[in-house]
Amino acid sequence: MRVTGVLRLMAVLFTLVTTWLFANAYFNHSGMKSISLRSWLDTGVKPTKAQLLQNKCGNTRSCPSHTFAFKVISGAANVVGPSMCFENVMLLSSVKNNVGRGLNIVLVNGTTGQLLKTAAFDMYSGDIKELLDFLKPINRGTLVLVASYDDPATKLNNEARTLFTELGSSYATKLGFRDNWIFVGGKGLKNKTPFEQYLRNDKETNKYDGWPEVLEMEGCIPKKLE
Incomplete structure (x- = not known):
């Protein structure tokens, strides 16, 4: 088997495993149904290059119908803002002019995929109360997407960190x-969610002058079953 073939197989397996882990975390409480990992295995014909280009959000692989892509x-340093695509719809980006320094957050209905809210909170000179007031009323079954830009932590207190931890964060x-x-x-x-990446600001390893390199993550999130 060629090296490229092995890499593709590993990428598919990684996506399947992370999706399965999120499903276990998302549905593993009373009254909720879970989805079998076996049902996500793709035994069909290998997609063509044209089909790959049509994947939602431009992802490297397509997502099953019972998941959200x-x-x-x-963000890149303090120059280029973050972006979030969900089900092939750009919900947050510099082009849409709805990003800001600090923490950029999108809330999505975990059953329907409907956009609920977008917001940006300045964690350098802003008011932490605004972030707390945003996080506390979030309803069960809501998906929470977060991306940092410039500085995400100066004003972040223990209460806010705990709320993010309760949403599945490890970092x-x-x-x-x-x-x-x-x-x-x-x-x-x-x-804990498998969909999370963290990179420490370290002058020895930073890609930019004073900031670490850009992080990028894609995947398939299981829809919440009612």
């Missing part, structure tokens, strides 16, 4: 000045 990209407690962070979680998760 997403792509989250963090909210570690966020520091100008760290990079992207995250997809949900209200009601029992376990």
